[in-house]
Amino acid sequence: MTEERIFAGIYPSGILYSDRRRVQNGDYKRLGFLSFSTLSLDLEKDCPEDLADWIREDARRLQARVGEPFRISTAGQEVILGSELIQAADAFSAPDPGTP
Numbered sequence: 001m002t003e004e005r006i007f008a009g010i011y012p013s014g015i016l017y018s019d020r021r022r023v024q025n026g027d028y029k030r031l032g033f034l035s036f037s038t039l040s041l042d043l044e045k046d047c048p049e050d051l052a053d054w055i056r057e058d059a060r061r062l063q064a065r066v067g068e069p070f071r072i073s074t075a076g077q078e079v080i081l082g083s084e085l086i087q088a089a090d091a092f093s094a095p096d097p098g099t100p
Helices: 049-063 083-093
Strands: 006-011 013-022 026-037 041-043 069-071 079-081
Touching: 013 049, 013 069, 026 049, 041 049, 049 069
Parallel strands: none
Antiparallel strands: 006 013, 013 026, 026 041, 069 079
16 A cells, blocks of 8 residues: 555656655655665655655665666666765775875
């Protein structure tokens, strides 16, 4: 039932979660957003707890896939999940160029 209520739209920068039963400004009410680059989940303050639980679980599945490609369009375009996390880890582990 919860899953039927949530609309998860895949956009180039992330997944937008919305409530199909509530409308705000002519569109489904926004519940949260999961960024593909950081894999951080931002939930709206008024997101009902049962829907928030479902969204958190869905986000955890994607967060566990850091570094994997994820298709964002029917044309085959992909993003790398957690790309900013990977870049930060690479920068942290890179040797200091001034070190002999």
